[in-house]
Amino acid sequence: MEIRIKIEPNQWELYGHCVYNAEDIATSHFLLNRDFRIDSLKVDGCEVSPYIEKIELDDSDGYIVHKISLPANFENLQVDYSGMLTGKTGCNPYVRERITPEFTFIRWETFCYPLFSENTKQQLAEYLLKPGGESQIVIDVPAGYDVVASEKLTYVRDVNGRKQYVYSGTKYHSHFFNCSCAKYHKSTLPTGSFYLLNSNDASTLINETMVKAHGFLNQHFGERDIASNIVYAAIPDGFGSFACSEAGVVYVQQSTLKSIHAMNEIIHEFIHLGWNVPADRSQQSIRFFDEAFTSYFEMRVMEYLTKESRVPLYASLWKDRIGSGSFKLVPICEFGQRGYGDQSYTIGALCLHELCELIGTARFDEITTTFLEKYKSVPVTLDVFCQEYANLADEVNKPVVEQFFEDWIYSCKGYAKYL
Ligand SMILES: [Zn+2]
Structure with missing residues (x-):
């Protein structure tokens, strides 16, 4: 499976081009954010037209499901789509997404790429937990923009004045793909790489606080060697901090980086990386x-x-x-x-x-x-x-x-x- 997402921050739009192999597809329909339009749908290179339906997914207020008829023994399905994001199409009420010149955030929960699942939340949850084969995800952005995604970065390449971030992972992880894109100010500190939205954010304060927090946790709840290659990416307030421990990426709301008193959010996410046990x-x-x-x-x-x-x-x-x-x-x-x-x-x-x-x-x-x-x-x-x-x-x-x-x-x- 290959997902390519071209982000055009200045047009407030993205263009998706996804190719799924037959083994990636378990159902004859996919969920896609209702803000997007399908530009082209091809089965083995031949154009097909989907039947479109709006569904309720429990607490969401309606999703677009694209039903397609797939011939026996087909090899691949290609989906091209594009559009803006209104930021009101999240699957869970706390999930926000956005494409703007200053900041872009896309998340799997908002179906920013097609997910081939049955259309109930229970079936979606089962589908998301099913492991699968290899996948490649490419995020293509204009030069000057940086991308931080919840997947292992393979490499970054320059193509025609743009930057392509190439991620590879198992299909399982690709189901949970999140990515932020901004003209980040990078600061490499002993405690991690910090991608800041504001160049005035105090790197020294962040570093000193993280060193103290890590020291306290090590001393009281067991030593953890948390890699200094963790990436912390700032996101605007209101988007909700969260950690993607598999990829070593932590998204933190901007205001949490302003003072020691506000740093509880980044500390919270840091704790998730080392001091949790799994629940049954x-x-x-x-x-x-x-x-x-x-x-x-x-x-x-x-x-x-x-x-x-x-x-x-x-x-x-x-x-x-x-x-x-x-x-x-x-x-x-x-x-x-x-x-x-x-x-x-x-x-x-x-x-x-x-x-x-x-x-x-x-x-x-x-x-x-x-x-x-x-x-x-x-x-x-x-x-x-x-x-x-x-x-x-x-x-x-x-x-x-x-x-x-x-x-x-x-x-x-x-x-x-x-x-
Ligand atoms: Zn938490």
Whole structure:
């Protein structure tokens, strides 16, 4: 499969040219962002016309599905498409995309290239997790622009006054392709390469803060040798920071690079690169092992850097969400089935904070270091987490810790303090 995307920032448009081999295609239709128009669709070089349908994909407000009839034994399908992005076509409400002269962001969630999936969210999720063959992705931009993508960069070549960034990866990873494009100001620091949108952003502050944060995490939660070739790319505020650990790329909102107090977001994403254990698939949507742990570690690092407690902030963020009436009080173990995973960022992190208060920081850090090491590549569940922490607490503490989990993980009793 080959995906070529030519970005024309000054025209606010992109041009896609994708070639799929028969083995890349499991269905007779593909999803594509509804902002784009199909310019040409060819099966083995012969033009065909698709049947176009708008579908609802759960919480999105409609996607365009292109249905095509594929002959038996065809070899390849070529899709050419183009258009602008209105920025309102994301699959999840938090996802933003944009093509402008200053900044371009395209993301797989907004179907910026055809995805051959059935049209329900469940089937899409299954399709995205299916491994596949090799693929090549080329992002073509005018000279002067830099591209940072969530895929391994093979090489960059100059072609007719433009720059082509060539990425290769497995089909599995290509399903999650994200890329930003801007006239970045590059700063290579001992802690990573920083692609900044503003040349005034303080490299020294960023570097010093990242060194301190890494040192603190190493000391308290286990040493991680996080490669200095991590790429941090600034994105405008409102786009939402996130890390692509496979590719070693972290997208961070611009405002987080302005002061130590704002750097919690980049620190949060940095923590995801090294101090998470995988959650069992059945419990991923609870977001406890990624987001509760990461937000808790973020809290600890920020308290170390700024000497200010973050507990009141997390508590008020959580109380506001509860007060808004959109959430009922449910135990952490039910966050997944209720779609409440977002609460792990606040009350999930506060649960870990309370556990630390209960058994003491030194003991908590020691147990956590052991837990992260033991399960670094073994998916865990909340039950395993509770058993491990209770077993690692000393004899006297064990019943106390078990009661704590009863109150905080399996019931809502623990929340009382924060209501
Ligand atoms: Zn996170």
